[in-house]
Structures are given as structure tokens and as C-alpha cells.
């Protein structure tokens with residue numbers, strides 16, 4: 107069995123860049139990039155299946171500057187291989203363009219069974235790529251998975267549902283987007299993994315290697331056009347106690363609540 | 373030009389899903405001349421659903437009735453929607469951002485060669501253009517987008533739009549569309565839906581003390597329970613906690629859990645994911661989190677940046693007086 111995991115990079119939410127500055131690439135440096143947390147959930151899913159099925163896991167990253175570091179981390183977690191797919195022309199803000207890039211990557215990889223992705227991109231809440239990819243490849247898929255079980259030659263997938271959880275069965279060849287449920291909580295890197303990561307040779311593919319050009323994956327080709335980004339002004343005033351010993355903080359909070367006439371309890 | 377919208381009428385627990393009704397209200401409010409069509413796909417179509425949709429502003433309903441549509445599955449639902457879209461040629465195809473809506477819309481968009489707007493919290497119409505507004509970066513930034521192509525596709529964020537309390541629409545026209553399915557359409561098989569037990573109703577709770585993954589374990593929920601009791605309130609939790617059974621699943625709050633509107637909501641060890649926050653309309657929200665950057669602080673009226681394991685026992689002691 108061959109599993110491909112698509113991960114992406116996002117700017118670490120902990121960076122000091124607030125509001126629209128967060129999206130200003132000129133202010134971001136390479137060290138601020140991390141693997142999208144949900145992508146790590148997808149890696150975990152792949153590694154769990156690898157333990158059971160002996161699958162071969164390839165991590166692919168084609169979003170964010172210099173994905174090499176992210177991919178080495180994926181290998182350090184336990185992925186067998188990694189491929190960096192990077193090109194200046196890629197416009198990855200449109201989920202459909204990303205799905206096009208992924209489609210071509212999979213066509214070049216040729217042999218694969220399961221494809222895993224994170225449920226969404228944490229910084230933009232963009233979730234559509236997984237469903238778009240399934241539709242483009244005409245493959246069965248399940249979104250928002252919370253658990254994967256193997257049932258003979260099929261997969262039993264439990265996924266998030268309003269009011270509960272739904273269980274479906276799908277063939278091994280398909281697309282699954284993975285949530286941050288307990289099942290997908292990412293493992294830590296291991297010493298052995300880190301050594302593997304150091305030694306790993308990570309091929310770099312560009313647009314031409316996967317048979318695409320700016321006319322299909324560049325910003326001009328995007329059907330989703332960004333008109334503007336603007337800071338959301340939070341009108342409500344909030345009273346956040348950031349410093350102090352716990353006891354002091356609690357006292358401050360209770361005093362302020364009293365002052366504002368907020369009743370605790372009914 | 374008169375704009376035509378097609379909305380996916382999702383049925384949840386035998387009713388037209390709430391967020392779906394919210395979209396109808398929003399569309400009519402922002403674009404009164406819009407002609408709204410609804411798609412109703414199911415094994416059985418109930419007249420109550422048709423009437424409800426009509427009351428909330430749907431003029432024409434297109435139904436596909438087939439046993440394959442008893443439970444949502446991507447392929448048969450996409451196939452049915454494509455038939456309806458072909459028939460009516462709408463300018464906009466929209467669905468509430470439920471698990472099903474978010475699965476459906478991107479696929480329909482791909483079939484029309486275009487992208488989609490995701491989790492919008494606002495929609496505006498500007499000289500024939502449809503502008504979509506989606507919050508990003510933990511709700512700090514609003515992204516406005518448009519789609520280039522004859523049909524625009526979008527999902528909304530759950531909880532974003534309110535249902536009209538006094539809808540005045542009339543009975544819609546109903547057209548049945550016939551679609552046939554084959555074995556290939558059913559490759560993904562529905563096994564079962566595990567409905568969460570809702571033994572405690574949080575809807576009317578005035579005070580809720582809720583815990584998230586930061587609680588760290590089943591036994592640590594004790595302090596949450598004790599404080600809730602002191603305040604004569606209920607407990608609440610995120611899906612991260614109910615998923616691992618730290619607390620009964622009835623206490624899950626959010627898109628897939630219960631919706632609450634207390635006077636006071638205290639959230640400890642909760643990051644503030646939109647799926648959780650969309651279920652909360654609190655008069656006063658207090659957050660306790662070790663991470664100053666946690667999105668829940670954007671929603672909080674009061675907050676403490678600190679370790680809940682230290683803060684809550686002190687709070688409890690002081691409340692006991």
C-alpha cells in the first residue's frame with residue numbers, strides 16, 4: 107500500500123504579526139513557517155496505517171516557501187519519503203489551483219492508494235482542496251475523519267457529523283481529510299527519525315516537472331479572486347489579565363467583574 | 373438582471389437545518405429581488421420541509437427522490453445537484469457550511485471548472501457582482517473575494533446568519549427531477565450514524581463552565597464540575613474532550629454539539645475554534661488559557677492568561693468565600 111500525505115506550511119500563529127501583516131509575505135521569514143497543524147494529523151493517520159498495513163508513506167509539500175524543513179520533520183516523524191514541489195508561479199491561495207497542483211503531482215507519482223490531507227488550513231480555514239481533489243481524480247473520499255479502521259480490503263472511517271459521528275466504508279484507494287481528534291494526535295519525532303531525516307534525499311519538482319504552467323496554476327488562472335484583506339475591528343472592549351501570580355489574577359478578575367456589575371452565578 | 377440562487381436545503385433531524393434558513397434570510401435582506409430556488413434531495417420528501425422553505429423565501433423547489441439519497445453521500449448528492457443546476461442555470465449555488473455542505477459545494481464547483489468561496493460570514497452584491505467575505509487568521513482579518521465564472525459557489529460559516537423569526541413567504545412551486553444511480557455511485561457505503569446522546573439540555577442554561585483539551589484528563593474535569601455547581605450552572609466541553617470521553621458527549625458545545633446562549637460562559641483550556649464558538653452566544657464570556665494568542669481571547673470580555681490548573685482551584689476557593 108502506498109500512502110501520499112499532502113502537507114502545507116503556514117506562518118506560525120505565534121508570530122507577532124497581527125492582522126493583515128500576517129499575510130504580508132515580505133514580513134515573514136523562513137523560520138516562521140511551520141507545518142499546518144492539521145497536516146501533522148494527516149501524517150499521524152498515515153503512520154498509524156503504516157504500522158498496521160506496512161504501507162509506504164510519502165509526504166509532499168507544495169505550499170509555502172522552501173518546504174524542505176517541513177518535509178524533514180515529516181520524515182523525522184516516520185514518513186518514508188518526501189517530495190518538495192515548489193515553483194514561483196504556484197498560486198496556492200485558491201483551493202482549486204492547489205487541487206490542480208496535487209492532481210498533477212499524483213499523476214507523476216503514478217502509483218498510490220490512499221491520499222491524506224489535513225481538514226483545513228489553520229490560518230485561512232480553507233478546507234475545499236480535499237473534496238476538489240477527490241472530484242478531479244474521480245476517487246471516493248471522506249472529509250473530517252476522526253478515526254480510520256481497516257476492514258478487510260476496505261477502510262471504515264468515522265467522521266465528524268452535526269449531532270454525532272458517521273461511519274462509512276470506502277475502498278483503500280481514495281482521499282481522506284483528517285481532523286485533530288485523538289486518533290490523529292501527532293506523535294513526536296524520534297532519534298532514529300531525525301537521523302533518517304538528515305540523510306534523506308528529497309527531490310525537488312517544479313511546475314514543468316509535474317506538467318503545469320502559470321497559465322493553469324498561476325494567479326491569473328485562479329477563478330477565486332481576492333479583492334481585499336482588511337483588519338476586523340473588534341468593537342467590544344475586553345479585560346485580559348496577562349501578568350501576575352495566579353491569586354492576584356483571580357482577585358483582579360473578581361474585582362473587575364464586581365465593578366462592572368457582572369454577576370457570577372444565577 | 374435578476375439574480376437566481378440555488379440553495380442546498382439540508383434536512384437535519386427531520387427539519388430544514390437552521391443555518392440553511394439563516395442563509396435565506398440573509399439573501400433576501402441583502403438582495404430583495406433575488407429569485408431563490410431550493411434543492412431537496414432525499415428518499416422521502418416531506419411537505420413540511422417544502423412549506424418551511426417556502427415560508428423562508430424559497431420560490432421554487434427542485435426535488436430528487438431516491439432511496440440512494442436517504443443519507444448524504446458525496447457522489448449521489450453531487451450527481452443530483454448537477455442535474456438541478458443544469459435545469460435552472462443559477463448565478464449562485466450556496467450551502468450552509470455543515471459537514472455535508474462543505475463536502476458538496478467544492479465538488480460542484482470543480483464540475484463547473486471554478487473554485488468556491490469558503491465559510492463566508494457575509495455576502496454583498498455590487499453592480500451585478502457577488503462579493504464573498506470570509507474571516508481568516510483567527511478572525512483578525514476579513515478576506516473579500518469574487519469568483520470569475522458564470523456560476524459562483526459558496527459555503528457559509530455555521531452560526532453566521534440568523535433565522536428570520538417572522539417569515540412571510542408562501543408555498544413554493546415544486547418540480548421533481550429524475551436522476552438514476554448505478555453501483556459506481558455508491559462506492560462509499562453508509563454504515564451507521566452514531567447519534568450523540570443528549571441527556572442534558574444546555575440550551576436554557578444561564579451559566580456554563582466549559583473545559584477544553586487544556587483540562588488534560590478525565591479526573592481534571594472535577595474542578596470544572598465543582599465551579600459549575602457553585603455558580604448554579606451547567607458544564608460544557610469542546611469536541612476534543614468528548615471525543616476522548618473525558619466528559620459525556622451530551623456536553624459538547626458548537627457546530628456539531630449543542631447551541632447555548634448563557635448569561636455567563638467561562639471557558640478554560642479552550643483554544644476558541646470557530647466550530648466551537650459558533651455554538652455560543654453568551655452575554656459575558658470569560659476565558660482562561662495559557663496562550664495569550666489563543667483565538668478565544670478575541671471573543672472574551674474578560675480573561676486570564678494563565679494555567680487553569682492553578683487558576684481554577686483559587687477561583688473555586690474564592691467563590692466558596
Ligand SMILES: Cc1cc2nc3c(=O)[nH]c(=O)nc-3n(C[C@H](O)[C@H](O)[C@H](O)COP(=O)(O)OP(=O)(O)OC[C@H]3O[C@@H](n4cnc5c(N)ncnc54)[C@H](O)[C@@H]3O)c2cc1C
Pocket residue numbers: 225250266285286471583584585586587609610611612613624625626627628629640641642643644645647648651660661662663666678679680681
Ligand atoms: C466539521 C467539524 C466540526 C466540529 N465541531 C465542533 C463542535 O461542535 N464543538 C467543538 O468544540 N469542536 C468542534 N470541532 C473541533 C474543533 O475544530 C477543534 O478541534 C476543537 O474545538 C478544539 O478543542 P479545544 O479548544 O479543547 O482544543 P485545542 O484547540 O487543542 O486547544 C486547547 C487549548 O488549551 C490551552 N491550554 C493547554 N493547557 C492549558 C492549561 N494548563 N491552562 C489553560 N489553558 C491551557 C492551549 O493553549 C489551547 O489553546 C469540529 C471540527 C470539525 C472538523
